[in-house]
Amino acid sequence: MIKYILTIIAIIGIFSCQNTSHPVSDEDNGVVLPLGFPPLPINLDNPLTKVSIELGRKLFYDTILSNGGISCASCHKQRFAFSDGGNHVSFGFQGRSTTRNALSIVNVAYYENYNWDGKFHGSNAIEEIVKTVVHLPFEFNCDSNTVNERLRKHPEYPKLIKNAYGESAEPNLKYAAKAIANFVRSIISGNSRYDKFVKGDTAALNESEKRGLRLFFSDRTKCSECHSGHLFTDNKFHSTGITTHYFDRGRFLVTDENEDRGKFRTPTLRNIALTAPYMHNGEILTLEEIMQHYNNGGKIFINKDKRMKPLGLSQEEIKDLINFLHALTDEDLIKNPKYSKPL
Ligand code: HEC
Ligand code: HEC
Known part of the structure; x- marks a missing residue:
């Protein structure tokens, strides 16, 4: 009898795990996927969590990672589907221009190849892009020492980084890049x-x-x-x-x-x-x-x-x-x- 009940419980368990009704909302990350969108790829180096996405959002709009008062949102604007509406190419540090048109960064969590030429690829590509943006003279024109110093002295970021990545996480560019990458991964568009x-x-x-x-x-x-x-x-x-x-x-x-x-x-x-x-x-x-x-x-x-x-x-x-x-x-x-x- 007990065996029978356990079997029933096991079957119910399997079915509730396999529940594929949409839209999917993953309890952990709060990202809602539209019908027909497969589950987001998992990056074991940087799990997608609510706290990391929230931290990344703050940093995405913050000028703290740049010289010259610009942020990711200077070139990736929500009202233009996170492209740089109107600009043929984009303008970074002191108005220096990029060589290409800013891509719309929606659904990029699913991509294998990034940028117009696929210069970045693989599961940590977006983290790499963030670090590159920070250093490029025509984008943020900054460096990791400066960024680390600013994050360390900031009234909120040291605590937010620990909340997102654990007690041993130091306030530095590595964790800032991870959090921004996760915010970018959370930008999903599929309700046209x-x-x-x-x-x-x-x-x-x-x-x-x-x-x-x-x-x-x-x-x-x-x-x-x-x-x-x-x-x-x-x-x-x-x-x-x-x-x-x-x-x-x-x-x-x-x-x-x-x-x-x-x-x-x-x-x-x-x-x-x-x-x-x-x-x-x-x-x-x-x-x-x-x-x-x-x-x-x-x-x-x-x-x-x-x-x-x-x-x-x-x-x-x-x-x-x-x-x-x-x-x-x-x-x-x-x-x-x-x-x-x-x-
Ligand atoms: C052989 C593959 C291919 C086919 C077929 C194709 N496209 Fe494209 N499309 C591209 C590529 C690659 C680009 C970017 C080219 C570049 O920037 O030099 C592009 C760019 C575009 C853009 C501009 C996107 C942007 O964000 O700048 C639009 C709009 C577009 N295509 C629509 C269409 C339509 C409509 C058709 C069918 C009539 C079509 N494409 C057929 C590969 C293709
Ligand atoms: C000065 C303008 C500018 C700023 C600032 C900027 N970007 Fe971009 N972004 C671009 C341009 C231009 C491209 C296309 C680059 C290429 O293809 O060579 C791009 C491409 C990307 C891509 C690849 C998208 C795809 O479809 O492959 C991602 C992701 C991205 N940016 C994220 C960010 C993040 C995160 C930040 C902030 C750390 C940022 N960008 C800051 C202009 C900018």
Whole structure:
């Protein structure tokens, strides 16, 4: 009898652990995942916890890691889906400019390759990016000794770092980078009208947007072969022939392979209506111009992807595609106080 009861309890236990009803909220980190999003990858070096995310949020908006009074949020702004809306390239220490358009940092917890050229990759890539930003002369133009000193003297950070990473954790750049990386990992976007449509709300898209959706996922345009999956990116490198001569050699800078010249990592298209201007150098200003570029099949360039061919889309079809791209905007992301500057 007792054995029988234990078996029942065990079965109930298994079922409650396997409960996959969505949205998923992990008790420990408070990150809510939209339907269709797989569990976040686990970084054993830096577990995603509520306290580390909260600390990271404070640091993300703080100028303490920089010289010249800038923060991560100077270039990754919530209202532009954490891109640097309006700026072709971004401006860091004393107005010095970056060489590329600031990427929108949503759903990046799922990525393998980071930056337009994949310079950073693997499970600690975001921590590495933070440390690099601190040192780059055209971003924070600072150094770890200065940062460590400032954190040590700060009235709150020494305690917050210990709360997040344990009693032995010293207030230094290493832990600041871990916490910021975890805040960045917590920025999830998947509640656009497109997502609502996919979940079964057929009224979430109008007829033009539905036609655009079909074109986007069609064999004719092949948009979804590169801008694929729930992230709208394959996280791989391609040249779309936006120019006949790439000043920025892209993936080549990482691999030194000629076949990688002019290739850039496919950017996500989530919230694309909020993140103009476009492409790695921000040279394309509008979605209309983007569609012209694809409809023409791109310029002549040796490494241009084979799929880049004239598409023969009518003006009406172009409009439908653009309307579909607008339906990828997630209003919750830009309003969510969880991602805003803490009070
Ligand atoms: C001066 C502007 C600027 C500042 C400040 C800045 N970034 Fe960025 N960020 C960029 C640019 C530009 C890129 C694209 C770089 C590239 O591809 O070479 C980028 C890329 C990234 C990426 C990679 C995204 C992807 O899709 O691969 C992450 C993550 C990121 N930044 C996080 C941060 C964090 C965290 C901070 C604060 C520590 C920060 N950034 C500060 C401009 C900035
Ligand atoms: C061969 C892969 C591939 C295909 C097919 C493709 N794209 Fe892209 N897309 C990319 C890459 C790579 C970039 C970035 C190129 C660069 O910056 O040089 C990009 C950039 C974009 C951008 C600008 C994103 C930003 O944040 O700057 C938009 C919008 C876009 N694509 C839409 C589309 C649409 C719509 C289609 C179908 C008509 C399409 N793409 C087909 C790979 C592809």
